[in-house]
Amino acid sequence: MSDLNKLGLAEARDALRSGDVTSVELTDACLKAIDEADALNAFVHKTPELAMERAKAADERIQRGDAPSMCGLPIGIKDLFCTKGVPSQAASKILEGFKPEYESTVSQQLADAGAVMLGKLNMDEFAMGSSNETSTYGNAVSPWRRGNDDAQLTPGGSSGGSASAVAADLCLAATGTDTGGSIRQPAAFVGITGIKPTYGRCSRWGIVAFASSLDQAGPMTKNVRDAAIMLETMCGHDPKDSTSAELSVPNFEAMLTGDIKGKKIGIPKEYRMDGMPAEIEKLWADGAAMLKAAGAEIVDISLPHTKYALPAYYVIAPAEASSNLARYDGVRYGRRAQLAQGDGITEMYEKTRAEGFGPEVQRRVMVGTYVLSAGFYDAYYNRARRVRTLIKKDFEDVFAAGIDAILTPATPSAAFGLGEMTEADPVQMYLNDVFTVTVNLAGLPGISVPAGLDAQGLPLGLQLIGRPWEEGDLLNTAYALENAAGFVAKPGKWW
Numbered sequence: 001m002s003d004l005n006k007l008g009l010a011e012a013r014d015a016l017r018s019g020d021v022t023s024v025e026l027t028d029a030c031l032k033a034i035d036e037a038d039a040l041n042a043f044v045h046k047t048p049e050l051a052m053e054r055a056k057a058a059d060e061r062i063q064r065g066d067a068p069s070m071c072g073l074p075i076g077i078k079d080l081f082c083t084k085g086v087p088s089q090a091a092s093k094i095l096e097g098f099k100p101e102y103e104s105t106v107s108q109q110l111a112d113a114g115a116v117m118l119g120k121l122n123m124d125e126f127a128m129g130s131s132n133e134t135s136t137y138g139n140a141v142s143p144w145r146r147g148n149d150d151a152q153l154t155p156g157g158s159s160g161g162s163a164s165a166v167a168a169d170l171c172l173a174a175t176g177t178d179t180g181g182s183i184r185q186p187a188a189f190v191g192i193t194g195i196k197p198t199y200g201r202c203s204r205w206g207i208v209a210f211a212s213s214l215d216q217a218g219p220m221t222k223n224v225r226d227a228a229i230m231l232e233t234m235c236g237h238d239p240k241d242s243t244s245a246e247l248s249v250p251n252f253e254a255m256l257t258g259d260i261k262g263k264k265i266g267i268p269k270e271y272r273m274d275g276m277p278a279e280i281e282k283l284w285a286d287g288a289a290m291l292k293a294a295g296a297e298i299v300d301i302s303l304p305h306t307k308y309a310l311p312a313y314y315v316i317a318p319a320e321a322s323s324n325l326a327r328y329d330g331v332r333y334g335r336r337a338q339l340a341q342g343d344g345i346t347e348m349y350e351k352t353r354a355e356g357f358g359p360e361v362q363r364r365v366m367v368g369t370y371v372l373s374a375g376f377y378d379a380y381y382n383r384a385r386r387v388r389t390l391i392k393k394d395f396e397d398v399f400a401a402g403i404d405a406i407l408t409p410a411t412p413s414a415a416f417g418l419g420e421m422t423e424a425d426p427v428q429m430y431l432n433d434v435f436t437v438t439v440n441l442a443g444l445p446g447i448s449v450p451a452g453l454d455a456q457g458l459p460l461g462l463q464l465i466g467r468p469w470e471e472g473d474l475l476n477t478a479y480a481l482e483n484a485a486g487f488v489a490k491p492g493k494w495w
């Protein structure tokens with residue numbers, strides 16, 4: 001077999017089980033692809049020795065006939081996940097040199113199932129951003145280009161390294177995290193699949209916290225079947241995370257029948273934004289037509305509080321971030337600033353945080369501290385929390401009325417050029433999350449599926465939002481959409 005790095009998880013799993021390929025061969029192919037792709041700046045800490053060690057162990061396990069689905073499959077891990085003995089920096093300067101003594105639950109579950117970690121993936125600093133440009137490692141680059149234009153494009157954010165690595169076949173799949181869209185938006189920008197499960201499905205333990213009431217991990221994969229396989233391994237109750245749900249995890253892959261006859265798919269009118277590009281409108285209408293042709297019923301629905309979602313998110317997320325990031329003070333983790341003679345503990349905190357956090361993170365900490373301060377708590381934070389309840393109720397109402405899933409665009413545009421948005425004011429960047437943040441605020445599962453190309457040849461994604469805890473059903477609807485859309489485009493290799 002050649003080009004083993006180009007395989008998806010299901011294909012590689014089947015080839016491993018039938019003995020057509022070994023994990024060592026798969027891993028070797030990925031490590032070579034990674035070494036050729038430094039221009040993408042996707043892998044920021046490579047762990048080739050560890051990968052080979054795990055690949056050999058996986059091959060032995062497969063030979064013994066003890067092979068869970070992920071066994072022997074080489075994947076990348078977002079830098080936000082703590083991985084024992086391996087740098088885990090959340091793409092921040094403040095965590096320079098931090099090598100955790102522990103492993104996040106999700107990456108541990110993947111490792112226990114025999115998955116092979118190839119290294120750590122680039123991202124926005126502390127997962128704050130939509131373009132991977134806030135990373136201390138410098139931005140990741142999308143493998144895609146606009147036609148023959150060689151301008152570099154963003155792979156999206158915050159899981160930009162994961163997106164770029166999977167789309168460029170540097171690994172078979174990757175982990176991502178999603179607080180406001182960071183799995184779904186980058187997946188859409190690079191033409192791959194990304195699912196954020198219901199809040200509480202995956203343990204947050206050992207994942208560097210951004211906004212704890214919104215953060216969820218999920219897989220970023222080459223197709224929907226792979227997402228089902230990897231999600232199953234990542235999910236499950238964890239006593240170390242009090243918000244993790246005590247629910248059994250179904251066999252998601254077995255639920256992929258492609259049969260969506262009689263399912264009711266809602267089209268929310270509030271997601272039709274002013275100034276939305278015609279291409280996105282068309283993609284959305286085409287997606288609805290495909291689901292209809294597959295036997296679903298398309299229903300117009302209303303989610304009336306949608307317009308308050310972005311402002312509420314950009315109060316709640318920074319508020320939680322400002323509290324979570326208070327622990328980075330130069331005492332316990334990572335990097336401490338150089339101190340001058342006579343500096344006390346206050347100077348140490350101030351210098352460490354001023355040097356260690358980038359501008360976007362500092363902005364969020366300031367906004368968060370402001371909205372939580374005594375005089376403003378009610379006016380901002382409490383009000384945003386009430387708005388959040390209303391947004392959640394909008395979804396509860398449509399699900400109670402019989403809607404099975406909701407179809408929306410994943411992003412308001414195709415990938416933009418690196419640097420193009422950083423000139424604009426930060427709110428422009430925040431607008432990227434307009435279709436995704438509602439899902440985090442309501443704690444629902446959401447998946448982005450590549451569904452077409454724009455006029456410049458760049459991927460566009462559609463988002464499906466499901467009922468809580470019904471990821472299996474959601475994946476099946478996504479599978480039907482994937483089959484109908486038949487998206488097969490790949491970026492041409494220039495790196």
Ligand code: GLN
Pocket residue numbers: 127128129130157158177178179180181182183210317433
């Ligand atoms: N782009 C959003 C933000 O900057 C979402 C990030 C995320 O989901 N981690 O907050």
